[in-house]
Amino acid sequence: xxxxxxxxxxxxxxxxxNSIINCAYSNSASDYFIWYKQxxxxxxxxxxDIRSNMDKRQGQRVxxxxxxxxxxxxxxxxATQPGDSAVYFCAENNAGNMLTFGGxxxxxxxx
Amino acid sequence: DAMVIQNPRYQVTxxxxxxxxxxxxTLNHNVMxxxxxxxxxxxxxxxHYYDKDFNNEADTPDNFQxxxxxxxxxxxxxxxxxxxxxxxxxxxxSRDSGGGQPQHFxxxxxxxxx
Numbered sequence: 001x002x003x004x005x006x007x008x009x010x011x012x013x014x015x016x017x018n019s020i021i022n023c024a025y026s027n028s029a030s031d032y033f034i035w036y037k038q039x040x041x042x043x044x045x046x047x048x049d050i051r052s053n054m055d056k057r058q059g060q061r062v063x064x065x066x067x068x069x070x071x072x073x074x075x076x077x078x079a080t081q082p083g084d085s086a087v088y089f090c091a092e093n094n095a096g097n098m099l100t101f102g103g104x105x106x107x108x109x110x111x
Numbered sequence: 112d113a114m115v116i117q118n119p120r121y122q123v124t125x126x127x128x129x130x131x132x133x134x135x136x137t138l139n140h141n142v143m144x145x146x147x148x149x150x151x152x153x154x155x156x157x158x159h160y161y162d163k164d165f166n167n168e169a170d171t172p173d174n175f176q177x178x179x180x181x182x183x184x185x186x187x188x189x190x191x192x193x194x195x196x197x198x199x200x201x202x203x204x205s206r207d208s209g210g211g212q213p214q215h216f217x218x219x220x221x222x223x224x225x
Contacts, residue, residue, distance in 0.1 A: 032211040043115075043201050043216035044154065051211060089153055097142065097208045101153035 012108045019077040021105045023090035028071060032093035035064060035075045038104075039086045047075070047088075077107075085109045114138050115217035117202050123223045124192055132187040132220045134202030140215075142208055143185040145177060146201040148219070154201055160185060161208050189222075197224045 013019045025033070031052040036044035050057045050064045050073075057064050063076040073090050087106050091099040116135045124130040134143065142161050146154035158167045160179045174196070176188045189196055199221050203214040 034213050036216075041218070041221075043117075043203075043218045046213045046215065049213055093210055093212075095210065097205050097210055097212055097214070098156065098159075099214060104151070104153055 009103070010106045010108065012110060013080050015080060015082060015109050015111050017080055019075075019080045019084070019107060021075045021077075021088050021090075021107065023073040023075075023102050025071050025073060025090075025092050025102075027092060027094070027100075028068070030092045030094065033064070033066065033073050034091045034093065034099070035062075035073075036089045036091060037084075037086045038089065044089060080107075080109050082109050082111060115202055115204055115215050117200075117217035117220050119220060120218065121221050121223070123225060125225050126194065127191045130189050130192055130222065132189075132200050132222070134185045134187075134217060135183050136185075136202075136204045136215075137183070138204055138206075138215065139182060140204035140206050141182070142205045143179060144203040144205075144214060145175075145185070145187050146203065148199040148201055157187070192222070192224050194224050197222055 034049045035047045037047050038044045048059045048062050048064050050066050055066055061078045065074045077084055087104045089104045090102040114137050118133050144159040145157045147157055148154045156168050157171045157175055158177050174190050178186045199219045201216055201219045203216045205212045205214045
């Protein structure tokens with residue numbers, strides 16, 4: 001079946017370092033991917049998205065990389081700050097704009 | 112300036128007592144979604160409305176129902192909540208059902224069952 005999964009359930013980084021959160025997907029036909037950030041007690045917040053005709057997309061301090069050959073997605077956060085501490089979900093966009101979420105990675109930023 | 116608003120943020124109900132959660136949106140989006148999210152898990156889609164067309168996920172319990180009286184509002188009704196229904200319930204919207212659009216989430220209602 002179709003699935004989206006993450007390699008690491010918890011990532012701990014030092015403040016100021018770069019963070020990389022990884023995600024694998026299985027549906028090679030997927031053409032749109034989203035990263036969400038979810039802070040404690042809040043709903044998922046859109047961070048960045050990428051379409052399958054791109055390999056890389058940059059936002060403010062965040063970069064998403066897409067490797068369609070190995071069906072792998074990553075989120076890079078530059079100069080990680082305490083406010084980046086949250087659970088990060090990748091999501092795969094399916095027919096009808098339905099989302100298939102990955103299992104989530106908890107990012108912990110050490111001061 | 113919240114765009115997807117869920118009320119209440121916290122809801123406590125008794126086992127078996129019907130409860131209704133509400134969601135409103137100021138985005139004028141055609142599609143509204145309800146998700147259930149349990150602790151340390153990803154959101155799980157319950158159902159969605161495309162305009163007034165209701166779409167139920169195959170594994171959504173019959174205990175869960177939804178209403179969408181107009182574009183802006185959507186309700187989640189749990190007829191007879193069980194202990195296993197304690198969770199965060201998230202509402203989301205998207206402009207339409209064409210692919211390649213992000214869903215915008217509210218901050219959820221955390222439901223507790225006594």
